[in-house]
Amino acid sequence: MKELIHEYALGYEMLRKAIEGLNEDEFHYKPAPDKWSIHQILIHVTDAEISATPRLKKVLAEEEPILISFDQNAWANNLEYDLLDREQYLLLFKFLRSSMQTILENLTSEQSERVGVYIDQERFTFKQLLEFRVEHVRNHLAQIERVKKAYQENQVSN
Template sequence: MSDLHALLERFRRGPEVVAAATTGAAGPVLDYRPAPEKWSIRQILWHLADSEIAGAMRFRQVIAEDEPTLQAYDQDAWARNLGYERRKFSPALELFRRLRLENHALLSSLPPEAFSRTGRHTETGVVTLLDLLR
């Protein structure tokens, strides 16, 4: 198995790992925050779903455009202003799963050389498609 194939497989399995880790979690367990500045399980899962949305856009920009600008976002502002702590848990997991499945299908369809395509992230600078996958 090539390194790229192994990386894509690990990427594909992400939602399965999260689902297994959160099986049986409910009520106060989902909302427990180990410290005031830390996120709860519910908030983390919504962050994963929204990060997958952002990742989907970034993947597509790098694949389709030449040297696109990849906009950073304020994850804490998203958590706060999108109400992660008030939103239902199961839709976040399903959204994460569906988006990841589609992102995996797209990335798996590309030739290996596509993973060297680049974009310019507004905070971290030049990144390759492979960097985004990692």
């Protein structure tokens, strides 16, 4: 659990490192019309954190709370992600993650096994939900690398 909490805490730095030195063309490059740009990925990662942080807290604070996900495509398509301030969102991600640190550092093994229930009746422990948060950032870091590579290949072919 310590490694999981440690990686969770590093999420912001990992995102920052992944985008270091990118220019605006790279941030807004979409490898295909139906794919997200790095800018959009960063906004999405923060929106996911905005949604997930209260779920994590509910599981710790309430008895088997009902958990609700958000429709990531609806958010991306209807909230004008391209117009949103990437730096503001990255800071929000940083603050959301850091707001959980004291809670996580004092987590007991019993708390890590507390359960939340999604409306489809699927049950997850706090530990599983935290694993999802870490995996979510890992997946989008890999996606950022794929977009960066596609951008480079596009520059070479043009």
